[in-house]
Amino acid sequence: MPELRKDPIIDRWVIISTERGKRPVFFIEETPPSKSTVCPLCPGNEGMTPPEVYAVRPPPGPNSTTSDWTLRVVPNKFPALRIEGDLDKEGRGLYDKMNGIGAHEVIVETPHHGETLWDLPVERIQDVFIAYRERTLDLSRDRRFKYIMVFKNHGSVAGASLDHSHSQLIALPIVPRRVVEEMNGGLTYYKFKDRCIFCDIITQEKEDSVRVVFENEQFIALSPYAARFPFETWILPKKHEAVFADHDRRDNYHSLAETASTILKKYFKVLNAPPYNYVIHTAPSGSGEIPHYHWHIELIPRLTKMAGFEWGTGFYINPTPPEEATVYLKETQL
């Protein structure tokens, strides 16, 4: 059973996945994902993954025995957390831990091995976001889970261990530190101004007009003012919404998919198909429509190596001003 351990000095939880325990030799011999072995995410190999929990298939609809899916969600075969068991908490002296209870799922975004999000039509990306929502809503019913984290690693540099295009979802018994910090920051501002800080940022960005990369009716994509990484981009709903999964009208997901597709296609063109990550930041699913938090997606192409002081201090050096990144991304024609 993996463990969740809490750093006694700062409130940071870490998953220690005891069962995956890698011996030193594994790190040394680590190689990029091999292309020659059979891909467990390709059609025809459905038996290599645990049984699917969600899928998109053409009419007449779901039938988990066929290979005619265009999207599929399966439990991770090597989960960082385990779904069975109680949430036992335990202390020993200064140290606190709890059972590594959670869920870890893989969203297979396309049946085609060589294809990835920037190749897909907007409707298929919309399917991906709807899958995130459906799985989030389903897992939120489990009272042991406090937060559903959706993220994507594209490319081995960005941490992907399989070539086949996929994103991941981890249901956690705690709310991640960064989200708590953002919620606290948002609350402090709200107490002071009675407004959502993210809404105010959107207003100022539209006025300043130097960091807005793209917008459509419902979404805005911008290079954040204090971007940590070159070409970092945030996508936010223009209307105040705290919880990603409450964003429930299908046409809204289309608008989101159009925005994400545009940014990814621009990354592809300007940065030459870079490895990248994105993470959805949302208020915990149970929090309802709180006025001080605003869900968003943070996208980061992995262009620079994270140096020592950055993980060590939480302090970043960004060699590309966000205004300059905006010009490159904005001016590129798709």
Next chain:
Amino acid sequence: MPELRKDPIIDRWVIISTERGKRPVFFIEETPPSKSTVCPLCPGNEGMTPPEVYAVRPPPGPNSTTSDWTLRVVPNKFPALRIEGDLDKEGRGLYDKMNGIGAHEVIVETPHHGETLWDLPVERIQDVFIAYRERTLDLSRDRRFKYIMVFKNHGSVAGASLDHSHSQLIALPIVPRRVVEEMNGGLTYYKFKDRCIFCDIITQEKEDSVRVVFENEQFIALSPYAARFPFETWILPKKHEAVFADHDRRDNYHSLAETASTILKKYFKVLNAPPYNYVIHTAPSGSGEIPHYHWHIELIPRLTKMAGFEWGTGFYINPTPPEEATVYLKETQL
């Protein structure tokens, strides 16, 4: 002039180094440090760096025109921050910034191009720590600087842009976020218990005896309970000390150098000469001997790729339990 910009949601400052502004093409063509070009840190090429600010030379002592040094500190030729100017602060709507005032220095640890810390005798590593201290004390006199950050990137994966073994020092007009968090965490604990949490951790670790990698008279090296990364190691003085640069008896630096040398040699052997980083965490130089903070060095071999949700959420998955890492490191004979 680079800028320090503050994230308006959470209190995180970022250096935006406007002048280094990298165009997309630079990221695409980025290659590992070349071995064929002339090394600016090698003896004989002293003219390729700005004039030295500190050096270790055999008797009769300092003479900055010769190449007989064993250690040298020079300003960074491409500094992330600029030393000249006033610390102007400015706000625009939601956004705060200040001039990128600071210092950025390079500690050249050895004249031999192929040699690095795990090859050096303990006395030479002691010289490196003494150089950190001397430069820290000197820069602390400048009232514009609130924090002196010392770190090392070894290997291109760990962010080193030069092959020749070196560490870096950045003087900042702000205290990095992680250090503030640790100080706050330490203060909360101190108010509650009237004891330093780091001192209590050392006590408990000595009792538990499953995460102590090495100790000598004055220092202890341990795998932290909630380690974020495989084989992460912290080195702490056993006696309570808040500020690294106040650690002023030369024999203490010998004891520290012996500890650091032992851990690095063990990394070399167990993990096959891995890329690694370390960062010194200290109370800001002006804070005096505060009872709730305890300086330490955090070392991390770069074995796993940081995946998307880790930078995005501050939440880590560590595949190697620290107790297991301890066994490997402890049992390896040097």
